[in-house]
Amino acid sequence: MAAADVGDDVFGDDPTVLDLESHTAELLGKEAAVFVSSGTQSNLCALLAHCQRGDEYLVGDRAHTYMFEGGGAAVLGSIQPQTVPMLSSGMLDLDIAKLAIKPDDTHFARTRLLCLENTTDGRVIGLEDLCAGRELADQHGLGYHLDGARLWNASIALGVAPIDIAAPFDTVSVCLSKGLGAPVGSVLVGSAPLITEARKWRKMLGGAMRQVGIIAAAGRHAIDNHIERLADDHRNAQLLAEGFNAIDGIELESQNTNMVFVRTTTDASGLEQGLLRRGVQTRWLGKQSRMVLHLDVDEGEIETVLTAIRSELNG
Numbered sequence: 001m002a003a004a005d006v007g008d009d010v011f012g013d014d015p016t017v018l019d020l021e022s023h024t025a026e027l028l029g030k031e032a033a034v035f036v037s038s039g040t041q042s043n044l045c046a047l048l049a050h051c052q053r054g055d056e057y058l059v060g061d062r063a064h065t066y067m068f069e070g071g072g073a074a075v076l077g078s079i080q081p082q083t084v085p086m087l088s089s090g091m092l093d094l095d096i097a098k099l100a101i102k103p104d105d106t107h108f109a110r111t112r113l114l115c116l117e118n119t120t121d122g123r124v125i126g127l128e129d130l131c132a133g134r135e136l137a138d139q140h141g142l143g144y145h146l147d148g149a150r151l152w153n154a155s156i157a158l159g160v161a162p163i164d165i166a167a168p169f170d171t172v173s174v175c176l177s178k179g180l181g182a183p184v185g186s187v188l189v190g191s192a193p194l195i196t197e198a199r200k201w202r203k204m205l206g207g208a209m210r211q212v213g214i215i216a217a218a219g220r221h222a223i224d225n226h227i228e229r230l231a232d233d234h235r236n237a238q239l240l241a242e243g244f245n246a247i248d249g250i251e252l253e254s255q256n257t258n259m260v261f262v263r264t265t266t267d268a269s270g271l272e273q274g275l276l277r278r279g280v281q282t283r284w285l286g287k288q289s290r291m292v293l294h295l296d297v298d299e300g301e302i303e304t305v306l307t308a309i310r311s312e313l314n315g
């Protein structure tokens with residue numbers, strides 16, 4: 001990062017950003033890319049690029065874009081979300097999505113975009129389902145966006161290249177921090193016209209930054225070095241899940257890719273503080289916790305966590 005060549009990315013002449021953008025576009029098989037500060041900004045720029053004021057997008061009822069991004073599309077784009085139930089894989093129920101597409105009539109918002117998320121809560125949507133979404137989008141003239149913050153995990157879990165997951169979509173957002181471990185940043189990829197539009201929105205949102213090659217360099221490093229190793233995170237998540245299965249007072253809800261969902265069978269108040277005193281920082285919502293594996297947690301630390309929880313729950 002200290003050695004990165006920088007320019008002024010507001011003028012589009014930061015060589016390290018340009019390198020990251022063209023490399024990510026190529027990796028995901030798209031024409032163009034724009035480097036953004038966060039996944040939230042990336043999804044918002046995509047929605048604003050696809051939809052006009054008064055348009056509507058179809059989105060999963062538990063999707064990050066709908067649930068956890070402050071309603072940005074509605075607030076800043078006057079884009080109405082039409083939620084669709086999600087199946088256990090994280091795929092949208094396409095029969096219901098189809099029924100939710102509005103007729104061309106002045107009574108209705110114009111349905112313009114279908115949004116998927118892969119992975120959701122670590123669950124992977126397979127290529128067939130992704131292609132089925134493309135078919136529906138084509139039948140109704142919709143754009144097709146993927147919130148692929150965790151696309152890299154899906155690619156490792158499915159044993160396919162990232163480009164195969166991105167292929168059916170017009171735009172794809174990927175995260176460089178989280179599992180990949182870069183300090184900051186996401187990238188939105190898509191066709192040149194859509195990315196030009198997204199770049200305008202990024203500017204309007206205050207997301208164009210000057211000598212930002214410093215952080216783009218870390219993003220490139222993450223892409224080059226930290227994708228294959230996500231398999232270690234998936235393995236560690238499995239070890240953690242197996243460990244939880246053997247602890248009285250803990251119920252394993254699910255483990256998919258790098259995520260483990262657990263709940264305590266007894267009162268969990270005090271658990272967070274107790275674990276912290278043992279050097280393990282966790283968060284619990286009531287009796288539930290979601291634990292996410294990443295490159296800063298190794299196999300040895302899995303045992304540390306399990307030992308701390310075992311001691312805390314069973315003395």
Ligand SMILES: *Cc1c(COP(=O)(O)O)cnc(C)c1O
Binds near residue numbers: 039041117150186
């Ligand atoms: C984290 C995440 C986002 C948002 O990314 P931020 O960088 O936190 O804004 C969007 N979608 C999914 C699926 C995510 O996991």
